[in-house]
Amino acid sequence: MQGLPDKQSVKKLHVLITSRMFSASRNKKDDLFKYKLACEELSKFINEVNFESKIAKKSVELRENGNDYFKKNELDKAFEMYTMSMAYAPTKSVELSMAYANRSAVLFKANWFADCLVDIEHALELDYPENLKAKLFLRKANCLQAICPKRRGPINEALDETRQWMKKMDKKNQLAIEQLLKKQKTTKTTTEKTVCYKFDADVVPEKLKSENPALPGLSSAVELQYSKKYGRHLIATRDIKPSEVLAVQEPYINIVKQDLRYKYCWHCVKQTWSNIPCDDCAEVIYCSASCRDKAKLAYHDVECYVLSRILASGIISNFIFPLRIAIKALKEANNSFDILEQNRLKVDAEKDPLTKGFIDGKFDPQKFSSVYSLSHNPHTDKNFEILCLAGSSITAYFLAKKIPAFEKSLKDEKLLKTDDKFISLIGFIDKIVSITRNNLLQVQAPDKYEDIKDTSSAVVIPFSFMNHSCIKMVTFKRQSEKLVLTAVCPIEKGEQIFDNYMSQFFIHTKKQRVEMLSHSNFICDCEACIKDWPTYTDSLNPFLVNTLKPDLREVFHLIMNSTFVMYETVCKNNEIMLFKKEINKVAKVVENYYSLFGANSSDSVTALKLLMMAVFMSQRHFVHLK
Template sequence: MAQSLCRMEAFLLDLNRKILARTNNQELLIEFSQMQNDEERVIFALQRMIKYKMNLNYESLHKNSEKSIQLKAQGNKLFIGGWDYKAVVKYTESIAYATKSSEELALTYANRSAALFRIEKYQDCINDIDRALSLVYPDKLKIKLYERKGLCLTALGKPDAEASFKKALEWLDKMSLDEDKTKKLKIQLNKFISAPCVNVEIQAESAKYELPEFETPNSEVPCASDAVVIKYTPELGRHVVATRKIRPGEILAAEKPFAMFLMPENVYTHCSKCLQVSMAMTPCNYCVNAMYCSQACKEQAWEEYHEIECAIIGPLLMSGFNMLGLFSMRLAILATQKGKYLDKLKKQLEEIDNHKDPRTKGFSADGKLHSDQYGSIYSLVTNTQKRSAQDLLDRAFKAAYITYILSRESNIFGEKLMLDCDVLAKNAAATFVGGLILKHQQIIPSNVRVFSELRGVEDYENGAAAMPFYSLFNHSCDSSVTRSVQKDHIILYAMYPIEKGEQIYDNYGVHYALSERSKRQKKLLEQFYFKCNCEPCTNDWPVYNKIRSYQAQLLTQHVKNRLKQILRNHTRYIDLAYERKTDQDPNMLNNLLRMIEEVYELVKRPCVELNNVVETVKHYYALQGKRFDVPLKPYEK
């Protein structure tokens, strides 16, 4: 990856060198600054790319049997060493590179099934066995697969186990094995048939999360409760305010992202469509950059966007593009419905651009902010006027480069356009899409939130989600809400008591307890273009290890005694949360939320005990959401 990162950097460096050789860079920036919109900026970039004779050649990674075999061998080595989970990931990478319907693909599915069996992922193991048997799989090895499938079905308590063992016997009779080995195998299989039992525990199905239903839905935001409302002022922009008193733990919204994007480094552990952890993924039939947890996700991704992306992601990754560039393209593909919606979309976006009320900008014709409508994304803040000309120019060149590859490797513009950049700059469809890509490169840094999961005791970022409503919350270094990822929805919980009329704050990734004010302010100014005036910044609250206990605050002894009584069970709840035994106390969550409410009223913030209770509640919610329980220990034979 380091090599590919250098390629894009080299492209921009070479471009700047050529610009300086022919003109003053400041003159170019002044000329660029006169561009009125993102489409004009992309046209400018396309024209300059051909003017300065830039090298626009690109490479990609393709299905490769030799590489697939090498990766499978690495997986075999890990499996022999007992590192089953690591073997699964390596086998998955091998599957990505294997050619469609090949024997090599079948063999790798079978090998992965063996590793999945050892980590007791029985249904995943069965899925891989079925995939292997549906392809060209050697007859002499089928007995192993049918036996393994029978053991999985037995472990799951399924009645089909006997049929699988009988199928293994059929293949045994067709094989030319020595008499002793055949006899031993028959005895073993017949034993399974007569009394199928293995020394494993039956896997419990994970509980299905039910999305909250609000008694009184929000009249303007379908995904939200009526406890919140969108407001606007010139100073604060769009922001969210409480319509009534809100208690800790109250669910304020359950938003399904308009779009999600998996971080490229997670492609062999998570589904490229739903971002769920999967240990038995299937690959895209054509590229090596997308894996799916199910056929349904695979077909849905192809229908929505991957048909266009398939041949583009590889060249962009090889050219050094990160998630920002890739996600900006994804949003353009979705917005235009793979290029089929250009004229209608242009008209819709013109209406949004001309909309007079900044509060309702991007709302649909029914007067609501719908999370599944592109207009809700398009209307989000870009900070274009606050960006430097150089920043915008670099983004414009990247958007132009993406547009160039899109035109050559996809049919988003009706057909593949093998055009030079100066001709492409005159193609209305191409420049419109390029302008959208550039706009998204400005929207994403200021609005898109990470899509995370619990891994061990830490939150792990595995992708990004574009969520129109959550993007409207302003930042505080001590946010009043927390988010929990529940499959394809993100639930927003109140963490503190919030009074009617009070602004509700999210956090943009910098918490006062984790970093000093100067570092927080620097990051917020660089990425979001504002100076933070939240309470922790205004009063320069200390980082975690310097936060005082309530015992050190100027409180009466009566209040301190009361706080001690309120917090008496907190240590036990911490242990239950971090040992993942929260089900041992069904009242745990309600008791913790009551602690927050009562302590909040009695202490002066910041207070270390209040912080600790809040973090315990956050961990509780994380345990109910997406988790990645990685079996890193080697298999004990």
Template sequence: MDEIVTNLNIKILAAQKHESLSYAFMSAETDEIRMVFTYSVLEEFRLIPTSKCEKKDSAESTKLRNQGNRIFVGNPNNASEYVKAWELYCKGVAFASNNTEELALAFANRSAILVHFQKYSEAVKDIDRALDLNYPDHLKAKLLLRKTECLASLGSSKTTSAYEETLEWLDKMSLDNSSRMKFKEKFKEKLKDVSKISNVKVNGNSEPVVPVIKPQDEILCATNGLAVRYDDKFGRHVVTTRKVQPGEILAVEKPYSLILATENMYTHCAHCLRIAWASIPCEHCVFVVYCSENCRDVAWKKYHDIECPVTGLLLNLDMNKLGLFSMRIAILALREFSSLEKLRAELIEIDSCEDPRTKGFSQDGKLYSNKYRSIYSLVTNTEKRSLPDIFGRAMNAAFIVYFIATHTSFFEQTFDKNDLTSMILNEDVMFVGGLILRHQQIIPSNMHTFGEERSLDSADRGSAALPFYSLINHSCDPNVSRNSLAEHVVLYALYPMEKGTQLFDNYGNHYAIMPKAERQRKLMRQFYFKCECTPCQKNWPMYLELPSFHTLIKSRGDRIKVEKSLQKFNEYVDLATEGKVSDKPYLISDLTRMIEVLLKYVTLPCVEVNNVVETLKRVFALHGNRFEIPDLKRV
């Protein structure tokens, strides 16, 4: 897209229209008018959006499967290499044409690596899928042997019938008696090995536990310890209505929508974002996989029927997840109201709200995280954006709505690819384009990372639209943090807070790891504000220069009290580093007690406070989404 915008600018400059067009664009008062303008410019300079898209390709599927085979057969010592092979098999599944031998082979080959990961239930799913397709007869005995091994490992009552079916197919194989006997003996030995493992650890994805809270009447995802306030300095923001303790769960919000990071396209479910060990493909495109038939069907009904023919075209233009998310939210908005007329009426009502605190709240006075109006009402920062910024986003929106109009029936007709005039004159197309442009401005200032833990690192699983959490302002030393679960995001306190304390999250710019000048620059560039938090005002040092409580506390007696409270801290750091926290509920209470004791005797900043807070965050994260490289089966 950057290259397209650059080429358009060259044409505009050559025509000596840059100044007049710039003035006209910046004079536009609504996003819908900006879309009409952008389309008019595209039409004037005959810039018809074009792109290409990868399709189902059995040859490409075979290539990917063979790449996975080379890694798997090489029997690497590094478990991460097996994960690479699994990813290649997953991509091979996505690219295989429907109901083909190549798809059957992709499922079958992936089942082998799932057995290696001790994911026996998932392997059985892949084996059954392969057998239901055009899987070669001469390979079925070997695949059924694998299924029998999996069922035996799971202690399934179906093991015997699978064993008998394996023998039937073995008899159908064109083997001489000697080879057949060797195969049967090998089969029996495998089953003996399985039967010896009475307490086999079967790798599985345990679901994070969602905390149960008592919601308040106004903000349905939050406890009664929080309230939304408004003033001219902070805009809408969140404050405590009572005393809050560190580690306390303050809210549990289910996102309005989630979108998968493009780098996880073949490893996670495109709908629920869970890890899809035994994924199934979209039947039409190669850009999504799903963890189940249910997720595939729900996604198709909610949005993927529109996204399916469009996503690949946008990805080919290097459209990032921001662009894809702006499209997703527009589709969901229409589906929520069933017609564009009802959606227009809803937006007119929201725009007429005169109370800035409750803008986006529903008519009953509540903020619902699953309602589009709660997303639409979030800040856009339009008035603070530069011409190149807004025009670049307008071009993104123009291309998105163009491909929707020409490749889908979203507007109850399919437009001619060369007829931009008809699109300009169509109020529905320009209205939806305006919404997508609005989303393009809302997302960078409001969307949140939806994460997972990978070994010692935190990684992006995708992005989440969280209307309530978007009302929380930034600090370079936040007093709350978020933890992503399978379908929710938990907000918890990091520090003790008195009644009336404003909540502050961190927008990815923490004082301990980023110099003040860089923080200020990044926050201004993306969020359009100058940070005036305490670390910025007092120019706190970065982590390596933070003072210790040993120098901050003058009283020997007080130092001893702090030292006593931290006696087990190093042990807890080791447990958090190793990921061994799930059966140790005392960790959170002990760490929060350490924070309370430290803050009783020290002033911030303090390196020990930083260390304990970061460890608490790690422990919370380990109770959320995790992508762990599975234990390998010893063969």
């Protein structure tokens, strides 16, 4: 293994560690023994792997793929290929300028003119070929004319630049540009379609009526309690009405789904079009230089190095979550592994299960002690356990290269084998894997073509205090970089506030719910399970709308019609549909029906679903270019 120069060596290392750990597992060895086995294999891997994150050849290949999609008018795929080409292009290279320029053509065709202008400027700031600049300046003029045709000054400047750079083109292309210039002069607007803008659902943010002083970001309508049966859980301190905001919380970590890494900003986790790459790796993109700088300061200066290597190893992408948490914990400990270990031991030593992780009487959702205090269960699947241990070992190995305390050990095979701190680091990563597995929240966005799009995975610490019930009581949505928790049914004072993890009584039968929850070794004893409530899978069937009660039929049409208009608003203009009136109207129906018929009625379930839909729709949507 020693000295292998490419990414294949990392994959081989993963296979070797996994194989040895499976053998140790069959011999019933404990975790510490397995960690030491991992150290033995890692010690053979002392030499650095030669990683080239920025590869010009790869960038060109991706750009050519984008060209093929663009010719077929598959704008979303073309956009993704050009963005990946940008990510792989060496810094300040011709390849980078070409990726920006080609992507600007996609944005222009999709009528995203403001973003198109940004990409054009990025391309022109770099070493963009002179014989192609006339095309870019003409595109710039067309964008400016589409956005504000009355501002002739900037438009004429772009047209003058077009004529100037035409001289660098061959005769054939000069004639083509001349024809386009004549057409541009006689056309009042460059497109018959409406100019597209980014929809911003965060203009009027949700706010808490009052905040719980011990639980920042949570409403004073809830408090934290503890019992042996439920662990830490949230209780209503007063009666709560449907649609009331219970939390406005920034996640401790929020990480973009792997298939959206080239469509969402790695830091603020917002969909982005005129994005920019990381200067050092090809794995992520940012919506702006500001987000790139914030990410680098907070975690990506370390993460950048490790991320490429763990992704190349073939281990599951879930290790990005413990990696981010470990880096944030190290930053909080002033990059000292010894201080980090002290912080861990302090949390582990706390006796009171209710206040575990508290600092000065508060549960700070942005502190490592809070996330480290969350509940976690040991792996129940042995095969998955071994894969996690192997992944933890590789993640720890590359992370250690960025921690001064391991500098000597990583240069000496014998030292690494016996380094107790390194063994402790592997165990630390492995524990965070368990914590994130238990506490990850899937963040979703409305999608016109797929209904729901999984966009990111987050750890929102206070949300982890809600236990499962098949009777849903809350829902959440994105608001800028925070998540908003909203009640969707009446909650009485003293009642525990439950969320729904996977099984809902009105969708799944009791038998189905038992099967779904068995994978988590969980037996639900909610009222729906004990009394075996019926399902209501047809409650939003439009063909049955005339069978609904008049007030329910009214809000059904209101929400369905607003949902359709909402998608058009997102795609074509920037009119703010706050959805607040619609949410309040359906919330009153929910409250009334729960009072009259309880949670277990077809009408109550229909009203509940409509309220959940309204809250979900009142956030940023996933937007397609096509």
